[in-house]
Amino acid sequence: MRRRTFLAASTALAATSALPAGVLAQSTSPLLAPWTGPFGGVPAFDKVKVADFKPALEAAMAQELAEVDAIANNPAAPTFENTIAALEATGRAGDRVSTYYGIWSDTLSTPEVRAVEKEMEPKLAAHADRILQNARLFQRIDAVYQHREHTGLTPEQKRVTELRWNAFVRAGARLNPEQKARVAQINTELAGLFTTFNQNLLHDEDAYVLYLKAADLEGLPADVRAAAASVAKDRGKPGEYGIANTRSSVDPFLTYSARRDLREKVWKTFYSRGDNGDAHDNNAVIKRILKLRVERARILGFPTHAHWRLANNSMAETPDAAMALMMRVWPSATARVREEVAEMQAIADREGAKIKIAPWDYRYYAEKVRKARYDLDMNEAKPYLQLDKLREGMFWASGELYGFSFHPVTGVPVQHPDVTVWEVKRGPEHIGLWYFDPYARQGKRSGAWMNAYRGQETFQGKVTTIVSNNSNFVKGAPGEAVLISWDDAQTMFHEFGHALHGLNSAVTYPSVAGTRVFRDYVEFPSQVNESWLPTPQVLNRFALHHQTGKPIPADLVAKIEKASTFRQGFDVTEYLASAMIDMKLHLAGDADIDPDAFEREELKKLGMPDELPMRHRTPQFGHIFSSDGYSAGYYSYLWSEVIALDAVEAFKEAPGGLYDKAVARKLHDEVMSKGNSVHPREQYRAFRGRDPDVKAYLRDKGFPTT
Known part of the structure; x- marks a missing residue:
């Protein structure tokens, strides 16, 4: 999941007469212009020039400051409409520019793009602070917040007010001027460091x-x-x-x-990316990021960055709660690793390899174990896993669950020839657009993610969403099917789950639409969606041999199902190691940390098996060092998966199983459509009737539940 936000607000609708003359002069940039064309307007990707990014970003910032100043200086008494709702209507031009800027940064990066990032990321951070630390503006927000229970607000309006107030407080709205200035300096420096980290990592992936x-x-x-x-x-x-x-x-x-x-x-x-002792080494960058984060947290009144990140901003709420869940799972995961390694070592010994299993052997010998134990070679499944067919399978399953249908769109601009576009409907109703960018290329960051180009809202008229999924499959020769692994197929369904979260959104205000939820909740809908890949309904229709067209054999599917808990020791341990090192780094206070040494020593204390690494070693851990995004929050995948697997059991307990219409409707009504308009904890309780239970997760992994 990838989110790039431009400024403090979500969308904007402002009269240009309120803008300074200099802003008006630059407002003709195609990057600032409202989107036109079908479907309520589409991004003008054919008009994008890298040279336009800087002036467009600067003009958008100036425009938003003018909009915000008008709200802060409004002589009328503060109300929800003239303060909170007015803020919901700021920054629209900035959102449009950031869509283009984010896509080029993530998928079409060049030296010219990276130069713009180096210059503009600190300026964007400083701009956000100018808004979030605006004293007059916060006075108005605080006045609405203090009276929110007695002014006839709807539940969604109260939620928007509370979230807006919390965002300003967390950013330092109640600090004195000197403290505000220092926090702003820290944020600006961090923005530059994040860009450096990311560009170092991209260099090592490209070079x-x-x-x-x-x-x-x-x-x-x-x-x-x-x-x-x-x-x-x-x-x-x-x-x-x-x-x-x-x-x-x-x-x-x-x-x-x-x-x-x-x-x-x-x-x-x-596993040495960002850790080669050269000009692109990330260790010094990480040390500085950690120092700045703890300084900022203490100015804001928290003992560590981890405490600041989770307080009033997560379901876990405290680092202790997050660590407790991870340590609930860690002993079972590492015990399973020891069992897996013993089986692999036995095969290597029988073959006369005369080796001790090392990290570069794990996947290779794990496949030998899979073959021996389950008579399953996962490569047998690959001829049936065609990228295009699986995409159709995702569409079909979403239709069964949420009533969606997908229709190819041509004639709209795209940012690269590999990108394709679909219109999403529910019956005759237009729901939104889905852009798909599936292939790897130079200048595109690795991995898979979802973006929202435009969020859903009904605040000032109906606005439908535009979402995208992005992957890094290797493009085949013309006319050849692109075959992917089972793991890649699961990732496709996962990222599509984020897109479905955005497409199902049905809220009024843009700041709470779609995937704009707590970090340790946002992965829940996507992890739930992985569950529909292995169903017979999907596999029999869409897992078709790329040459014969025959569906994947039932006995092969049975073997995959039987082996579903295979290698879970490796998968869970490599993830948890990263999640716990993330949390430990951000609980370490202002200690002078050597990232490599810290990683090595803390993993030893945890009893990390020698035969595998963290999924993301510290110098390449983009989730936590290329932005504040998942910092002290990589545990979120575990937290969300616990929720997701508990939710899947609700389907399994129903008469219709994973396609039970009543449970699907409840999931839509209580979770998928709500965005952040209702607290996630209350969403889940409304769906499941209780809080989530970790036992479903443990059962899914084949771990003991006691």
């Missing part, structure tokens, strides 16, 4: 490619070889094979390559 000859490909399936050939060809080395330094390229190689020496080389290169 390091292992080129191989045909003789080096022993063990690699045909599709992995084809993907490697495509990587090399795209980088001007036709006839060779390239293993890019991204997870989508590295994981298949580590799983199937019979060359242990090459597995080690690929593994070490991938």
Whole structure:
């Protein structure tokens, strides 16, 4: 899940007569212009020029400041309408610019784009602080907040008021002028450091490619070889094979390559991103980020950054609660790792490998164990997992659950030829647009994520959402099906779950629409959506062999289901290690931290198995160091998965199973449509009738529940 917010507010509708003359002069930029065309307007991607980003961002900031100043200086007594609702109507031009800017930064990055980021990210942070620390504005917000129970506000209006007030308080609205100035300085410096971290990481992902000859490909399936050939060809080395330094390229190689020496080389290169002691090393950046975060937290009245991040901003509420959940699972996960390693070592010994299982061996020997224990080679499933067919399967399942239908759209601008667009309907009603950008390319960050180009609202008339999903699959030759792994298919359904959260949104105010929820709740709808991939209804219709068109065999599906708890020790442990190091880094106070040493020492204290790494080693942990986004919050995936798997059991307990219409309707009504207009805890209680139970998660992983 990826969220990029421009300024403090969500959308804007302001009279240009209130703007300074300098802003008016620049307001003709196509990046600032309201979107036109079908479906309530679409982004003008065909008008984007990198040279326009800086002036457009500056004009949008100036415009929003004018809008906000008009609210702060309103002589009328503060009310919800002239203060909170008025803030909901600020920043529309900025949101449009940030859509373009964010897409180019994430998926079309060039040296020119990165130069703009270096210059503008600190300015954007300073701009947000100018709004969030506006004393007159906060006085008006506070007045509405203090009287919210007695002025006839709707429940959603009270929720919007409370969230707005909390955002200003958390940002330092009640600090003295000197403290405000220091917090603003910290935020500006952090913005620059986040950009540096991200660009260092992107450099190491782009710069390091292992080129191989045909003789080096022993063990690699045909599709992995084809993907490697495509990587090399795209980088001007036709006839060779390239293993890019991204997870989508590295994981298949580590799983199937019979060359242990090459597995080690690929593994070490991938897990050394940002940690090579060169100009792109991230360790010094991390040290400074941590120092600044704890200083800011203490100015704001919290002992650590972790306490500040979770207070009044999460379901967990405290670092202790988050750590308690992680430690509830950690012993079971690491115990399972020891069992998995023992099985792998036994196979290596029988084969006469004369090795001790190392991190670069885990995936390779795990596949041998899977084959031996379950007679299952996951590569057997790949011919049935066509990217386009699975996309249709996602559409179909969303229709069964939420009544959606997807219709291809042509003739609208897209940012790259690989991007395709669908109109989403429920019956005859237009719901929104879904953009899909599936393929890897240079300048595109690795991984998979969802974005909202435009949020849903009915605040000033009906506005429908525009959402996108982004992946990094290797594009096949023209006319060839793109085949993906089972894990990649799960990721597709996961990220599409975020898109469905946005598409189902049915709120009034844009600041609480769609995925604008607590960080440890936002992954819940996406993790729930993974559950529909392995259902017979999806697999029999859409998991079709790319040559014969026959559905995936029932016995193969049964083997996959039987092996569903396989390698859960590895998967859960590598994730939890990252989540706990994240929390420990942000609970360490102002200690002088050496990131590499801290990671190594804290993992040793936890009893981290030697045979696997953290999923995201500290110098490459973009979730927590390329923004404040998941900092002290990477635990959120576990917290959300506990909720999600408990919710899935509600379906399993119903007569219709995972396609039970009554449970699906309740999920829509109480969760998917609510955004953040109702506290997430109350949403879940309304859906499930109680708080979530961790036992569903433990059962799903095959771990003991006691």
